[in-house]
Amino acid sequence: MKIKLTSGKTIETESGESVLTSLKRAGIFLTSSCGGKGTCGKCKIIVQSGDVESKSHMKLSKDEIHQGYALACMTSPVGDIVVDIPKESILTVEGKIVTGKSEDLLALLNSTGADIEPLSERIVLKLPPPSLDDNISDLERLKRELIANGLGCLRVPFRFLANLSRTVREEDWNITLSAIHTDDCYEIINIFPGSRKVPQYGLAVDIGTTTVVVYLIDLTDGSLVDVASIYNSQIRFGDDVITRIVNATENNELRNLHRAIITDINELASILVSNHKIDIESIDTLVVAGNTTMMHFFFNLDPYAIREEPYIPTANTFPLSHAGELGIKISRNVPVYAFPCVASYVGGDIVAGILAAGVHKEEDICIFIDIGTNGEIVIGNSEWLMAAACSAGPCFEGSGIKHGMRATDGAIENVKIDRHSLEIEIKVIGDDTQPTGICGSGMIDVIAEMFLSGILDQKGKLQKDISDRVREGEDGLEFVVHYGESKDIVLAEPDIENLIRAKAAIYAGFATLLKEVGFSFDDVGKIYIAGGFGRFLDIDKAIMLGLLPEMPKEKFQYLGNTSITGAYLCILSRKLRNEAEEISRKMTYLELSVSNSFMDEYVSGLFIPHTNIDAFPGVKKLMER
């Protein structure tokens, strides 16, 4: 059987196979937040001709069904079919790589007082050539010289020997070694003929659940040469970590999830290397930060126990591995250093974040929050650190929200509602004036604005009689954020419930952690916001929603992607790498999902802004006005 696409391509399909799977095999990836379970309704296709069998029409309106819409994951062809894929169903592949410009990371590095001591070092040596009187082996000759140079403990992995004899002789016994200092011992990584102190590069990688970012760093001066980023291709196995773990475990997709992330890193690395005409052999080290599940996928480790109580990862600290055994296409001996994680839901990205924010050096009590696909919170200072994951879910990234989308072109990112006329003003990301959905900051704006305008009550219920924009939709009441030509962009009551649950979970996280250590929000000196989502966030609106605590605005600081910043710092400084390891050891993890205190706080947070309105005196004042 064949699936003919209106775009021209024809795909062979196997009997009983879903259209989603057939497309995936052909390299065409549809948005599929639920991982192909028919529950997210994002993999819509239009069957133009031919017979299909559909297991479910959930998430499709009658009109849509009439027009031939079907869910690709729930639909199998019975014979040859012709299919049209709407633009919004396609997971953008073309042009999804965004390469950025350097930021001033060196200033941050300098502010830590750390010298540039890259994770991997280059050692230039001139060996005395062998003679009949000095006929020890090449390896012994090398070791003798290194020991004479003061390198006490020395480890030489077997794979290092492969080209030793040719290389030492190539430039008359002048050689350069690259070595990594680990566990108080030098491990020899690579050997080059001649003197090759420069060039020496490193790759710092942040494996986000949604986005993968790679920094190309010049290890000789610490400069950031270039940045490349890509959507994590694992998205085709689900938007959130839990769906991906289920896919890995129940659908035997671990290997493919592993390959997806390795392929992404290879793609970014090859772009960076070719753009800057860098010899791949100049790349000496790879440092990776990511959440615990991402690290498991990266290392091809079975993550299934992460998902089940008592939520146990295979490892939180990962032994040094090398590029070759992971399939990373740089010199195969290059060491891969992974940030240590803390627990199943507080990963190396958070440890990197604390390092980058410098929470572990602060006297004041700080809150650190990373709202990405997951929501992780750390509270602490130079003396103690306590962390939790508040399972907010990825709704702020558009997942589970009818017209939700990420903060990319076409997303409504900013919304204002006139208090009197109730007229609405929207701001859309990109030049395309026609919005295609609404991103996290837009959702927060809409809810806060509706709340202040009286369109939404404290319980998150839409008020039908206040605005014409409130109407009956397929999923109950909905608010039309934008009247479109082909479709309206709405926020429906189930979406609002989702968002309120998410904000309640995050706020409850703050409150529970503080209570656990006997402090209150008044004791908090700073609140650091990390993660891509924070970039468009309007702090006032977030407070109004009850997502963030009401604190003086100067206490809030947006830091951006602290995971990659931490990776940058570690690849350049041994001191900071030790600090990162210290952070991971010091951080106490609190499992919120079984905390009664958290549940109480959570339930209190299911109001706008909060059941305890006195915690939000500013919002209270606005409401009274």
Add this chain to the structure above:
Amino acid sequence: MKIKLTSGKTIETESGESVLTSLKRAGIFLTSSCGGKGTCGKCKIIVQSGDVESKSHMKLSKDEIHQGYALACMTSPVGDIVVDIPKESILTVEGKIVTGKSEDLLALLNSTGADIEPLSERIVLKLPPPSLDDNISDLERLKRELIANGLGCLRVPFRFLANLSRTVREEDWNITLSAIHTDDCYEIINIFPGSRKVPQYGLAVDIGTTTVVVYLIDLTDGSLVDVASIYNSQIRFGDDVITRIVNATENNELRNLHRAIITDINELASILVSNHKIDIESIDTLVVAGNTTMMHFFFNLDPYAIREEPYIPTANTFPLSHAGELGIKISRNVPVYAFPCVASYVGGDIVAGILAAGVHKEEDICIFIDIGTNGEIVIGNSEWLMAAACSAGPCFEGSGIKHGMRATDGAIENVKIDRHSLEIEIKVIGDDTQPTGICGSGMIDVIAEMFLSGILDQKGKLQKDISDRVREGEDGLEFVVHYGESKDIVLAEPDIENLIRAKAAIYAGFATLLKEVGFSFDDVGKIYIAGGFGRFLDIDKAIMLGLLPEMPKEKFQYLGNTSITGAYLCILSRKLRNEAEEISRKMTYLELSVSNSFMDEYVSGLFIPHTNIDAFPGVKKLMER
């Protein structure tokens, strides 16, 4: 173009390619001692029809050329040809595996006073299951338990993590680890669910230039379960190490030489494992001993500098590697421990030999000689050890000798010449009464007997007028050892010269080493003879030839394959492994090829038995008789 074999097979050939190469590609290996240079004359074929181009007819008689004989390595087809391959040209593949019976190695192990402490240990643990209050990762849980069990230094290689989370949960947190103790640290190798203290096996491997032997050892009680051996398939790249190094270097065959030895080991291991119905996962360790060149091929290391002055190997001591990275088909994490070598021409097989012979424990000065494909000599005792290689060449194994062959079926192994009638009596190995060649011990016999009968003079020249069996051959005078139906077995003057040069080199080795340390043969308490060749050796005849020094017969002891015995000892005892490493560090290597003293001794040895006949009083008496 096609080569049709009379045996039925048809082989595609490429233009300009030698028949030897075409056959090799098709998996048909001919004897080719010189590695395809046209100088050994062993890869004879008969071209029955079709046109060929031959670069050389060296080593072929006029008769043979007339009959269509050609050297496969020097001959390329011009069009389709039909070829017959004589039986003696084919490198025996079928039935080349000889599996032996257990010897009493345990007695030897016990005599060293060593306990059974296998190189790899099994550690049975019951881990406390995780809970929400004890939610460290699986790896940390395992480490915590091991540290509580007193294992201080602990290394966990990355590849160990792969199945950790499944395995610990499989039998309710009851697990068995296999670990290797190395560099004062435990390295975790493998993990099994449940309690698996037994069965636990190890493989000890001797990689000889000619023969590969594998012992399957029960590590729990030290018993030798079975033995398997095979000809080293590298023989198709040359009989001796030098030819193979040339092939590796100049013909880019390193990878194939590496694969050949790995395939041999895999073949033997799989036979042993299937014969004894052993779960491949029960094999915990592999210990390998071999000469330095063999170790380089085994590890896929470029051996080219071994061959050129000042004769430098890549390494003498090899970092621990694992089966997976070498392509050995047992559990991929199984550690591969290689015996340390001493120098380019004194390898781990000799270190193993000294360990097995116990020379390093003796008060008396001992000589240890391993006459295999190479000839290595060690002199010393518990205080010092000095080693040399005497580059005797593999002529005692049949290489470079017109009708030479290894000590297998059809070889003349024993020769007697009646002093009066000059009638000759031969003994042939195997049931086949028709001899096909002559092996090392047979050659020594013939020369000694001819010498005593006056057929051969002291310089190694045949005396034409003494015996009818001395006749003009293609290569000058030759002695007919056996009149055959299809061919006569002869020893020609060039063969005799070869053998005299070899014995002179070995004797000069003894003498030079002794002189270097200021001792004489009278100071030597024992002389240990190791290697396959020694098995059929008649000590008296070897003394008569001047190969061995004239000493009381009780001082000679034949030990067999001490390389595999040493490997057996090391796999079972940590103490003996430390001793082996101590032996390799202690042993001084003397490079004979640049020693004037050696050259003088060598020239003196080019007589039968020796220029200094007073060193052989017994032989002198016999000569006078």
